[in-house]
Amino acid sequence: MPGPLPDGEPMPPDGALPASALNTVGARGFGVYVHVPFCASRCGYCDFNTYAPGDLPGWRPEGYADTVLAELELAARTLGDAPAVDTVFVGGGTPTLLPTGDLGRIIEAIDKIWGLAPGAEVTTEANPESVTPASLRALRSAGYTRVSLGMQSVAPGVLRVLDRKHSPGRAAQAATEAREAGFDHVNLDLIYGTPGESADDFAASLAAAIGAGVDHVSAYSLIVEDGTRLAARIRRGELPQPSDDVAADRYLAAEAALTAAGFGWYEVSNWSTTEAGRCRHNLLYWTGGDWWGVGPGAHSHVGGVRWWNVKHPASYAQRLADGVSPGAGREVLTADDRLTEDVMLRMRLASGLPLDVLDPAGRAAAERARADGLLTVDGDAAVLTLRGRLLADAVVRDLLP
Structure with missing residues (x-):
């Protein structure tokens, strides 16, 4: 179930922002984040605002894009003449559970409202088992320029502990399919420090990611979040608590292997082979840019004002249907x-x-x-x-x- 929201002041029903915020939109770049909060199943370590089919009886992915478009229309009214969009990031959840045509409609709407800047970066996340060569070609044709695939590991035992459903080799195969579909920029996500993972397991995962020919790798230490199945298993003594010393060793291994393969770090957990391969949307976050976050639980930041949407998809959709901002609260920094x-x-x-x-x-x-x-x-x-x-x-x- 959704966790508590941050403290903050109420969001105006029409979503209006202070003039001081509107006057500086895009001073450090402007992006759009679209949250797709649906997964085929929930991974044991995940505490993101996501929902598996049993959590939302009767839910069908075909209707979600229309709700996203309704919030984009609200954003257009709120921001007025905002600058062109430098980056779009469709995250989740598993965005590629939506029909490919709907993912294309979302990008078309963003382009129509604000315009995509020349050379804009347009990313979608994907689980390896949720894409095919045909769907990747369709995404590329729809304007997506970058795909980020959740690999996590190639060790079968690690994948089982994380409750990942794809086969050990599927992520690297999907990365190859993405490059063949015309994506110049492909990322693979790795998680290290999972209980039971050996140094050889992580070395194999690094080798597989590098061997897939991608231009970007992200590697994150496993964090055990309260309320997850993984936390419950550790609390019951079924699995050991992850070790900070092991995590440090894994990080050093990632740095050594990726550097030797021609990758360079540009953020503590992210490496790319070229400057063009860096995730510009995440750099927008890290350098204080502005973005509008669309979707249940999505966070936004414009001109020193941060706000967050209600977390449940039904409440989110109902507010937009009523012509009310889905914002649950905000803070002026x-x-x-x-x-x-x-x-x-x-x-x-x-x-x-x-x-x-x-x-x-x-x-x-x-x-x-x-x-x-x-x-x-x-x-x-x-x-x-x-x-x-x-x-x-x-x-x-x-x-x-």
Whole structure:
């Protein structure tokens, strides 16, 4: 079931934003996130706002795109003359459970409302078993430029613990099919540190991802979230708690293997073979850009105002049918809030954090971190070292007021 929403003030029924926010839309880029909260089954580690068929009796994917289009129309009324869209990211859930034609209609609507900027990045996530060569060709023809596939592992035992349904080799096969369909940019997601995963298991997963010929790999340490089946199994003693030391070893293995294969890190958990292969939509988040988040539970940020939609698909659809914003609440970020987020997010990037955003105490902390080998200074920016990446959260805490 959906978890608690953040605290915040009520969202105006018409979704109106303060003039101060509207005056700066797109100053650091403008994107659209579309959440598709449906999965064929729920993975044991997942706490995202997603629903399997048994959670929503009678649900059919064919009607969801119309609800998305209704929120896009609300967004058009709210933002007015917003800049062209630099990036679109359709995430989930499993977006590719929707009919391919509906995924195309969503992109057409975004282009009609705001216009896609020349060379816009348009990404969809996909589970490996939810795509075919034909559907990938159709997605490419509909304007999608990038696909991100949930690989997680090639070890059968790890996939079983994570409750993944695809076969060990399916993700790499789907990546090959995506490249053959015309996608220049293909990502594979990996998860490391799963209970029972061996060093050889993770090495095999890295080798399979690299061998698939993709230009982007994301690798994330498993986080055990309260309320998930995985957390319950660990609490009952069926599985061991993931080890921080093992996670650090896995990260170092990922860095070594991916660097040797021609990938370079650009964010703590993300590597690409070229600058063009970096996920520009995620960079929009990490550098303080603006985006409208469409769908149940989706979060948005425009000009220092953040808001979030109601989480249940039925409530979300009903609000839009009633002509009311689906926003459940919002917060207007203070200057201190925005500084904290800027430091937290940009410090994770290979481009680093400009030192001039820090106060004197923060700059002194940066110098101590440099002396300790946790960061370097590249021009006027602080950049994490490999050791610093392993301790990124601690480094950031020291830099903040």
